[in-house]
Amino acid sequence: MNPKSHKKSKSRFHNLPHLKTFRTELRNNLTPAEAKLWTVISRKRLDGRKFRRQHSVANFILDFYCPAERLCIELDGQTHFRGLKRLRDLERGLFLDNFGIRVIRFENKIVFQDLPWVISVIKGNFGWWRGSR
Numbered sequence: 001m002n003p004k005s006h007k008k009s010k011s012r013f014h015n016l017p018h019l020k021t022f023r024t025e026l027r028n029n030l031t032p033a034e035a036k037l038w039t040v041i042s043r044k045r046l047d048g049r050k051f052r053r054q055h056s057v058a059n060f061i062l063d064f065y066c067p068a069e070r071l072c073i074e075l076d077g078q079t080h081f082r083g084l085k086r087l088r089d090l091e092r093g094l095f096l097d098n099f100g101i102r103v104i105r106f107e108n109k110i111v112f113q114d115l116p117w118v119i120s121v122i123k124g125n126f127g128w129w130r131g132s133r
Contacts, residue, residue: 077107
């Protein structure tokens with residue numbers, strides 16, 4: 001996806017009004033893992049990149065989204081590894097990939113066990129879309 005088409009499509013698919021109440025509720029009730037990661041990536045603390053919490057793209061609500069890097073960060077609890085939830089996560093990933101957004105996923109527990117590694121993986125994905133795909 002070229003940068004111009006990415007910018008044009010943003011207003012039609014990002015933060016749709018019908019999801020505003022739900023996004024606000026999720027932002028006000030972060031999981032412990034989300035809260036821990038947010039302390040590191042909020043307020044442009046991570047290499048000056050702005051991240052948004054509970055940002056929606058189409059009907060998908062992303063845990064964290066960095067618009068400048070077209071990067072989605074998802075933190076997954078145990079429910080994400082089974083049945084329909086796993087299929088829904090795959091569907092979301094394919095949609096976002098086609099939309100020009102890279103999704104990286106971490107288990108909640110790894111945020112507590114090895115936060116420096118999580119941060120290094122996030123930083124390692126900065127600029128992914130500038131290269132060949």
